[in-house]
Amino acid sequence: MLKYLEAVAKIRGLAKPFPVTTVPLDSATNRILANPILADRDYPPFNRSAMDGIAIRIADWQQGIREFHVRETVFAGVDAVFALTEGECYRIMTGAACPPTADSVIRNEDVSYLTGQRVHVESKQVLYRQHIAQLGEDLAKGNQALSAPCRCDAPTIGTLAALGVRDVPVYAHPSVAIVTTGNEVVAIDQQPDCFQIRNSNQYLLRALCAQWQLPVVLVQHVRDKRGALLETLGEALEHDIVIINGGVSAGDTDYVPEVLEELGVDVLFHKVLIKPGKPVLVGTAPSGNVVFALPGNPLSCLVTFKLFVEEYLWCCFGFGHARFKKAKLLNDKSKKTPVDEFFPVFRESQTDGYTWRSHHGSGDITAALGCHGIGWHPQNKRDINANEVISILSLSSF
Structure with missing residues (x-):
């Protein structure tokens, strides 16, 4: 045996x-991605403002300029028309492309808007490239965006959509x-x-x-x-x-x-x-x-x-890592048999551990009710002491 x-x-x-097939993105939730997905372009694909505020030239700040003239307003999805000259700034919106002649963004909370398209900077410190997500800092074109296999959970679906993957390669x-x-x-x-x-x-x-x-x-x-x-x-x-x-x-x-x-x-x-x-x-x-x-x-x-x-x-489905995780069993457990025993474990709130509960036998219909996983009592180990780390198989599939 x-x-x-x-x-x-x-x-x-x-x-x-299993064979590999493709499914539409809107049917891919919880399917298992079969092939790695590469970035089709740089992400972000441009230097992107992370704040609503103004975009300035850091050289102007370093020369002591604290009051700027708004040259134009830059909205998300729209390119700037004019380049900045000394003492000028852009009003800029979150997600907008930061034009090449600006290299720092100051958030609205740190400026005062004056009359006549003038803006005064209240900040004590402004850093080069602050509040600007740089071209390709998330993903560079051709880099692996998603590894496989992986379950297509909600963040994965969102990433696939951002990458333009309409037909998703999954295991059949x-x-x-x-x-x-x-x-x-x-x-x-x-x-x-x-x-x-x-x-x-x-x-x-x-x-x-x-x-x-x-x-x-x-x-x-x-x-x-x-x-x-x-x-x-x-x-x-x-x-x-x-x-x-x-x-x-x-x-x-x-x-x-x-x-x-x-x-x-x-x-x-x-x-x-x-x-x-x-x-x-x-x-x-x-x-x-x-x-x-x-x-x-x-x-x-x-x-x-x-x-x-x-x-x-x-x-x-191609998963290579171990299914069991390590966690504490908070109460003592003993066994008499020289075989591997498996038993329901229950996560205790406000702790990082689990407990086990006695039952009458494997025929009990409530033995696993409310459990969070299956604990493993190895065949060559008679006793598990309280707070000892054991192997636990989660009740969820992934």
Whole structure:
């Protein structure tokens, strides 16, 4: 049986980059940028005033001139008509191009406007190029503006727009099939009897896929019958990623592993030395599509999706940095098992740390309610002491 890090290594070896496509900018939010974007020109493309005020020649200030005549007003998007001579200035607006004969801007708060187009400077000090954003100081033409991969969040979308990128190169989304199993599982709009449960994991998995904007094309529930599983999983294997929930352990009706084998799925691994989620299975269909069979308990389902499905997505989208971050666990934690344990952690307000809370087991529907991430208790470590730094996987996808 594989250890956790051995299973992760196999997942990484399985991952291949998703194809690259283009989408319109107004559809690119939260997509994964696939190619770096270069600056099409200098940014700013001219010396730009950062303030409303006046633009002067610094040489005039250095010669002791404190009262200037306004030669003209320069608005954003408009070029100046006249060059400055000694003792002259421009009135200038924020965002306007600072004309070549001016090399310092003094903000309105530091001047007094007099009659007859005269302005008196109240400042005690004026510096060369103050309040002027210089040509190309943000980006020079041809420089990399955006690296890839990266998620197209709001600032990224704004930057793409500023760069004139109307068609955004992004990774294509894989199609997903979700198949839940179990005789005891009923639809959420059905009143369960004493020994039945509602199909919460179907909605959990759909929500997890939605965080990655994955198109879930097939969603189906199947009872624990070999024939029905064979038919449904055969259809599901036509999709890029197949996520199966339940029927993967060692019970008499856990038919999923043998049905997958009958369908030609090459099992990469089945069972990992982790808690919760030990029965997890990962394999590939003859077509190359990837199969994740996750345990049926709610917390096990969440944890194995985060650990294995998201690891696969992370690698296929081209991210190279580690997914776990380091943070303090504020309370003590012990474990008895010699395996990697994963547990919900909760961010404590006004601190830089997290806490964990006890629960009855991975079948509790509220075990992860309100959590902010998944903590990692390494297999070779019995105790975690309060305020010790541990690895935490954020509940958000990025």
